[in-house]
Amino acid sequence: MPSLTQTAHDGPRPGRLMSSWDIMQHFDVSGFFSVVRLLGIWSTPGDEKTVIASEKRKGNIDALEGYSAILSNLGVSGAKISLERLIAALKKEDCTYGDLIKLSEEINGRLIDETSGRAFFALTPREVDIHRHPRKGWEKAIERFPLIVDDVEEASKCFALSLDILLLFSTVCKSSRRRLLNWEFS
DSSP states (O other): OOOTTOOTTSOOOTTOSOOHHHHOOOOOHHHHHHHHHHHHHHHSOSOTTOBOOHHHHHHHHHHHHHHHHHHHHTTOHHHHHHHHHHHHHHTSTTOBHHHHHHHHHHHHHHHHHHHTTOOOOOOOHHHHHHHHOTTTTOHHHHHHOGGGHHHHHHHHHHHHTTOHHHHHHHHHHHHHHHHHHHHHHO
């Protein structure tokens, strides 16, 4: 039996095929825009022969390395490969702005191409909270009736994702199934 503090994304549970949270990918929009902006700045022709200062290179390497996994999770493998090439260029002591211009343009182009066929949707902070913590507010009911945990989680997630018809269908099906089981085995 899951604990009352366990969240929906604590891992696999028996009897559950998959959680919608397992399917969804978190996407750091502000960080993504920061990287795109940085790549845009590097794409702007300036003094291409200027060597980038060590502290500036290292700070950018740390920031960009964190986005390699994000690009991988988003399934934009071409952009990820180009990003890794850009990081490798930044690790060189004699890296110039000129070294980064073509790689930055390449990453931007790949991001545009690879994300053009994707669909992104956003949840409000309240919806994220409901989806991440579907048992919130239901603790006393779950404590008293522990078998309702899956129903509460599913209903909360459907509500958070505005899947009202699925919520209704799921509730009716489970209610009918329980009545049948209780009737047959009582």
